[in-house]
Amino acid sequence: MASVAMRPLVAAAPVRRAALRLPALGVGARAVGPAAGPGAAADAEVAPGSGPLYRRAKRALLQVIEQGACAPGTALPSEAELARTLGVSIGTLRRAVDELVADHVLVRHQGRGTFVATHDAERFLFQFFHVERADGRRESPQVELLAFHRQRLDDADAAEALRLREGEAVLVVENRLTLQGRPVVHDRLVLPAALFRGLTEKRLAERPGTIYQLYQSEFAITVLRAAERARAIAADRSAARVLGVPVGAPVMQVRRTALTFGDKPVEYRVSVVNTARHDYVHVLSRPSRGN
Amino acid sequence: MASVAMRPLVAAAPVRRAALRLPALGVGARAVGPAAGPGAAADAEVAPGSGPLYRRAKRALLQVIEQGACAPGTALPSEAELARTLGVSIGTLRRAVDELVADHVLVRHQGRGTFVATHDAERFLFQFFHVERADGRRESPQVELLAFHRQRLDDADAAEALRLREGEAVLVVENRLTLQGRPVVHDRLVLPAALFRGLTEKRLAERPGTIYQLYQSEFAITVLRAAERARAIAADRSAARVLGVPVGAPVMQVRRTALTFGDKPVEYRVSVVNTARHDYVHVLSRPSRGN
DNA sequence: CAGTGGTCTAGACCACATC
DNA sequence: ATGTGGTCTAGACCACTGG
Numbered sequence: 001m002a003s004v005a006m007r008p009l010v011a012a013a014p015v016r017r018a019a020l021r022l023p024a025l026g027v028g029a030r031a032v033g034p035a036a037g038p039g040a041a042a043d044a045e046v047a048p049g050s051g052p053l054y055r056r057a058k059r060a061l062l063q064v065i066e067q068g069a070c071a072p073g074t075a076l077p078s079e080a081e082l083a084r085t086l087g088v089s090i091g092t093l094r095r096a097v098d099e100l101v102a103d104h105v106l107v108r109h110q111g112r113g114t115f116v117a118t119h120d121a122e123r124f125l126f127q128f129f130h131v132e133r134a135d136g137r138r139e140s141p142q143v144e145l146l147a148f149h150r151q152r153l154d155d156a157d158a159a160e161a162l163r164l165r166e167g168e169a170v171l172v173v174e175n176r177l178t179l180q181g182r183p184v185v186h187d188r189l190v191l192p193a194a195l196f197r198g199l200t201e202k203r204l205a206e207r208p209g210t211i212y213q214l215y216q217s218e219f220a221i222t223v224l225r226a227a228e229r230a231r232a233i234a235a236d237r238s239a240a241r242v243l244g245v246p247v248g249a250p251v252m253q254v255r256r257t258a259l260t261f262g263d264k265p266v267e268y269r270v271s272v273v274n275t276a277r278h279d280y281v282h283v284l285s286r287p288s289r290g291n
Numbered sequence: 292m293a294s295v296a297m298r299p300l301v302a303a304a305p306v307r308r309a310a311l312r313l314p315a316l317g318v319g320a321r322a323v324g325p326a327a328g329p330g331a332a333a334d335a336e337v338a339p340g341s342g343p344l345y346r347r348a349k350r351a352l353l354q355v356i357e358q359g360a361c362a363p364g365t366a367l368p369s370e371a372e373l374a375r376t377l378g379v380s381i382g383t384l385r386r387a388v389d390e391l392v393a394d395h396v397l398v399r400h401q402g403r404g405t406f407v408a409t410h411d412a413e414r415f416l417f418q419f420f421h422v423e424r425a426d427g428r429r430e431s432p433q434v435e436l437l438a439f440h441r442q443r444l445d446d447a448d449a450a451e452a453l454r455l456r457e458g459e460a461v462l463v464v465e466n467r468l469t470l471q472g473r474p475v476v477h478d479r480l481v482l483p484a485a486l487f488r489g490l491t492e493k494r495l496a497e498r499p500g501t502i503y504q505l506y507q508s509e510f511a512i513t514v515l516r517a518a519e520r521a522r523a524i525a526a527d528r529s530a531a532r533v534l535g536v537p538v539g540a541p542v543m544q545v546r547r548t549a550l551t552f553g554d555k556p557v558e559y560r561v562s563v564v565n566t567a568r569h570d571y572v573h574v575l576s577r578p579s580r581g582n
Numbered sequence: 583c584a585g586t587g588g589t590c591t592a593g594a595c596c597a598c599a600t601c
Numbered sequence: 602a603t604g605t606g607g608t609c610t611a612g613a614c615c616a617c618t619g620g
Contacts, residue, residue: 055580103576225576232523289346290346
């Protein structure tokens with residue numbers, strides 16, 4: 001781990017606290033219902049006003065955050081105030097916030113407040129970057145922009161992942177990631193042009209932080225989670241050139257679909273990884289603290 | 292997903308409820324302390340009697356479970372009783388149980404009780420088996436035992452992962468996993484012989500369930516979590532033969548260390564996966580329910 | 583029906599951050 | 602000193618399971 005300061009470097013920025021318009025979930029509005037009636041999809045969807053009170057509180061908060069009523073980095077009203085506004089007890093409110101924290105939507109800081117989560121190098125490294133040195137050490141990659149262009153979508157996998165039709169306008173970004181001075185990853189990102197209006201090669205190249213920070217600060221798109229599918233392939237000429245491996249060398253190909261609120265896909269990315277000196281790591285069930 | 296009945300097939304087995312010897316964490320025993328003093332390792336270890344009360348309750352429960360005072364599948368005393376025994380409020384007790392459920396140590400069933408978690412096909416598939424068809428469908432693999440022998444450990448990676456010295460006695464198991472009638476995975480498992488005393492090829496071949504069920508029911512070893520490191524390699528002669536791919540074909544190699552209580556390693560496994568028709572999947576941050 | 587976990591409440595006090 | 606989140610309590614009521 002690089003020794004990165006955890007506190008904002010700009011320090012002493014006063015806490016911006018959002019004022020929110022929230023519906024009252026008063027006990028009157030109680031929608032009982034032990035899950036919907038027979039024939040209802042028992043799988044995923046939930047009626048908006050149903051379920052336990054803390055879930056409804058969670059959805060209410062999620063909605064105002066999703067709508068951008070409080071920008072990433074700003075503080076929510078205090079838990080006591082939120083509870084009062086929503087008309088629920090503090091315990092119930094806290095349970096709703098607990099889940100939003102688990103979902104990486106909110107971050108709590110004791111003594112300071114509860115904040116809408118932001119992307120930073122730290123989060124990128126831990127949540128979204130899974131390549132590490134064979135000896136187990138982790139380090140932030142150096143990113144090099146290789147290509148940027150706007151085009152019509154012609155990739156069936158990308159189309160399916162992004163829920164677009166072939167032919168729709170997309171932006172394609174190619175990056176090379178370097179670790180310890182060696183090229184290790186070749187990324188090819190496909191972004192729906194409609195979501196990233198105004199993104200230019202210049203803005204991309206000059207961004208100060210990670211690309212997910214750029215999505216968030218410039219396009220109000222917060223990547224919350226992602227799904228990856230990996231396989232081994234033989235390096236083609238292009239990958240071989242970018243990564244400096246022989247054509248035909250075994251490399252890992254990782255296809256990622258990044259999702260925002262409501263599991264809406266916002267980025268499809270194909271990474272080709274030279275795993276000669278690095279591994280793709282995967283932790284099955286992270287432990288909670290303090291055993 | 293295969294349509295597997297969730298309820299025990301043996302049904303109607305009366306709930307065995309464990310009687311536990313638990314220490315009282317009474318308010319008198321309050322070990323305050325905002326984390327240990329200066330110079331303490333701020334990283335991982337925790338003093339046994341320190342931290343919040345719910346953590347101490349958690350550790351107390353963990354200890355009796357770990358010691359085997361209540362076998363997997365048995366029910367704990369009711370939450371009310373546990374709270375009384377430990378001398379904490381029901382809310383605090385529930386918080387401790389919440390974490391143990393998140394850690395897959397306990398399972399709650401409303402109306403029935405809280406049970407020590409067991410391994411079954413379902414859990415294996417979701418928590419520990421990450422190979423699925425390219426179209427996204429999942430299916431349980433068919434397992435074929437290829438080899439079993441006892442030997443001296445001669446693999447530096449395995450030694451490090453299992454925290455053994457080379458030369459110590461280990462059991463080596465080789466399996467071939469088949470999906471849709473095609474061989475897809477070649478597993479080579481290394482087990483510390485000291486932990487699996489009495490394991491024979493026959494018992495392994497005739498086990499009724501998954502191998503982690505066998506560890507649990509026959510050797511009182513519960514695999515709680517695992518860490519995997521993947522890379523792309525060229526298939527060697529042995530992998531090529533077992534998987535039916537050409538020598539030199541790109542395949543994925545996944546090295547897994549499986550851990551039990553206290554993060555003690557109990558199995559080291561190297562899987563070679565033919566990713567021609569299947570993917571290795573990885574979900575980055577699973578969402579909690581009900582958004 | 584009795585017993586279990588699941589939800590919800592109202593309040594107290596502590597630890598921490600900031601001014 | 603004030604306000605924030607973190608912990609803990611004691612109880613009420615609901616939903617579900619099993620005899």
